[in-house]
Amino acid sequence: MDIFSLEEQDRIVHAISVAEAKTSGEIRLVIDKRLRAASAMDAAVSYFEELEMHKTGLRNGVLIYMAIDDHEFAIIGDRGLDTNVEANFWDETKELMVSFFRRNDIVQGLIEGIHDVGEQLQKYFPRGVDDVNELPNDIHFGTN
Numbered sequence: 001m002d003i004f005s006l007e008e009q010d011r012i013v014h015a016i017s018v019a020e021a022k023t024s025g026e027i028r029l030v031i032d033k034r035l036r037a038a039s040a041m042d043a044a045v046s047y048f049e050e051l052e053m054h055k056t057g058l059r060n061g062v063l064i065y066m067a068i069d070d071h072e073f074a075i076i077g078d079r080g081l082d083t084n085v086e087a088n089f090w091d092e093t094k095e096l097m098v099s100f101f102r103r104n105d106i107v108q109g110l111i112e113g114i115h116d117v118g119e120q121l122q123k124y125f126p127r128g129v130d131d132v133n134e135l136p137n138d139i140h141f142g143t144n
Helices: 004-019 038-052 091-101 104-125
Strands: 028-032 062-066 072-077 139-141
Touching: 004 028, 004 104, 004 139, 028 038, 028 104, 038 062, 038 072, 062 104, 072 091, 091 104
Parallel strands: 028 062, 028 139
Antiparallel strands: 062 072
């Protein structure tokens, strides 16, 4: 999928690595050209299972899903995080991202969102000395 240049992809993957360096949490980014489900949230839930994000030791994975052409995105966290936070926990992160998306700066919006997710995860799941990276940091591009 030719949505991002290689340099943009490198910037996004680097942001994931930096964010995860502060937390034991795991962050994944999934990009589809178009929605593959009824809503961005439905697609995020589907990818969460497909990418086996629920198999992290502390159940502290976060998935950011975006359907580029449909201008839709969602952020979901696993049970370990969701049991500790309010239902609207990701609203500020989404608002931050949208502020960049409205300026047509998708890449920086994703980077800022990833950074904010890392900051939020750090509060509940600080990085331990024995922390291991349980999930890949690359961008998962969907098939559509």
